[in-house]
Amino acid sequence: MTSPSPTTSIDHPHGPLVFLHETWVLYRRAVLKLFRRPVILYFSLIQPMVWLLLFGQNFERIAQSPGMSDSFGGLSFLAFFAPAVMLQTILFGAGQSGLGLINDLDSGFLEKLLTTPINRMTILLGRVLGDMTRMMVQAVIILIAAFVGGIRFGADGIQMTITYYYGLPGILAALGIALLFGLVLAGFNVAVALTTRNTESTFLISNFLTLPLMFTSSALLPVELLPDWLQVISSINPVTYAINALRVLLYGPAIAPSGQHVVDTVLIAVGMLSVLAAITLTVGTTRFRYVVR
Amino acid sequence: MSAIIEVQNLVKTYPDGTEAVRGISFDVAEGEFFGFLGPNGAGKTTTIKIIITLMPYTSGQVLVMGFDRAHQANAIRQVIGYAPQDVGVDDDLTGRENLLMQGELFHMKHTALRQRVDELLDLMDLTNDAERPAGSYSGGMRKRLDLATGLMHRPRILFLDEPTTGLDPQNRANLWVYLERLNQQEHLTIFLTTHYMEEADRLCHRLAIIDHGEIRTIGSPRNLKQDIGGDVISLRFQSNGMPLPEQCEQARDLLAAAPFALGADLFDEGVNVYAQQGGTVVPELIRLLEDHDLKVAQLSLTSPSLDDVFLKHTGHQIRQEGPIENWRNRRGGFGRSRRRR
């Protein structure tokens, strides 16, 4: 038996530039999809907006009441609550990226990609970067909404109830924390999606996780106002640490957990989230390698 | 003609013990339109997925253009195109964007890339719909776009897994024309699987009949039909007190041994008899049956079809349950809304 010698070039190029190019092409697809279905983006923001603007109003008096305002670092409840809503949006939106992956699995799209000579890891990377982009867009929208929601029109003119202690650098650093938090979830999603391989379960798992994680953290109230048993849980809930870091980066030392230096609050969060991200991304990557092996 | 695909003793046993492919061997020649014809679960998809490097195999040898599947997977990926059974296009992207993305993943350069996209849009008659999201396409259009994306990098072999399952008859016939065009005009080798007799008959230069993970016979549709020899006489019987299956078996045994017949097979609730110049043996045949108290209720005389070929080589009829079983609601789930413009 003889075989024809190939006339097409059979060498798929190699190297870091090739890797970047392939990642870029797949990342662009993810972002393009995001904006082709803006409904999903908006939809995922409706619930957080309701929380932010309505829930925020309900608690406003509590945060302002004489005995309490110290615990809230003198912040309006809206300001206090905004970082929590940011993370909630990321948590809630996390399920969607898993759904996207399952869709690619079911539709034959992934299969087709896998018959091309591209580097397998670019498929995962393109998707995770796409998710990160969506999360950043959502986080920025929440920040803007909170800021706008905090504008008061009083007798003495327009008044901003939310001020950013460290200005733009603080905001950017806060977004960085949100990004790291998103990375934890991106890894988690990939792992869940590739393990269940089923849209319903993936959706349920991410939905099921969001609220308990929020309620057992410092999202709604400062930790010292929580019942004892919740304080214990919140002290091992990573959401608590992420939210604490967001708050100090946005609003300054007054809101730092009692006796804690701002830098420590941030470093603890960065450390904790990095470790978690490393774990979830490793598991996610392993699952992915298994699926595309 | 030389072999562009060579498969030797390929075996695939899934981890759960399912023996999906049980030692098959076949060659596909360059430029050939080759087909796997077999019912659901025969092992068609498994074989394709092994050849196109999507799935590991248990043992055997697979060469594609001389590249060994075992350790030259990336070289194989460079020369093949694939259209999965479930259409692998991104519904959110436009037709053109789908093609561009595929080409970019193969590192095609700007001018060449754009030219190729236009060329394929034209070839598949999608130029006018190129700027619409693929999700708004009809089933036939999506399939054509899927084919086109698989062709972006000018592969030498195109693999099609049940390309027309789920399409209505009109779209199916329509797609056949495109496939023939690709095979003839682009000199593309095509490997197709199907469970539709007419599809295999119409398109394939050569086909393998596959059942339960084994190849039962290989040949051109014409030769396979000729091999049956003569005509097919299909018989059904009136009730004579005996259970129908027993009647059929008795008739089959009688006829298989009859000097005028080349052979006989059972099918659903009747018997197929193969005979040279079928028309002339009918009187004799009926007499023989009546001597044994078997009364013919229905008799038809046809020249052999692939159905008969399939029956002869597998001992059963191909079950046409495919379209329903294979039809997955790929737009189901969350947020997969259909958009129309």
Ligand SMILES: Nc1ncnc2c1ncn2[C@@H]1O[C@H](COP(=O)(O)OP(=O)(O)O)[C@@H](O)[C@H]1O
């Ligand atoms: N992932 C799998 N694990 C176990 N068995 C499988 C798997 N995929 C397919 N099979 C089994 O292998 C056999 C061949 O399947 P397949 O190649 O899909 O057939 P076809 O494409 O001809 O319908 C069937 O019995 C099927 O149930």
Ligand SMILES: [Mg+2]
């Ligand atoms: Mg199949």
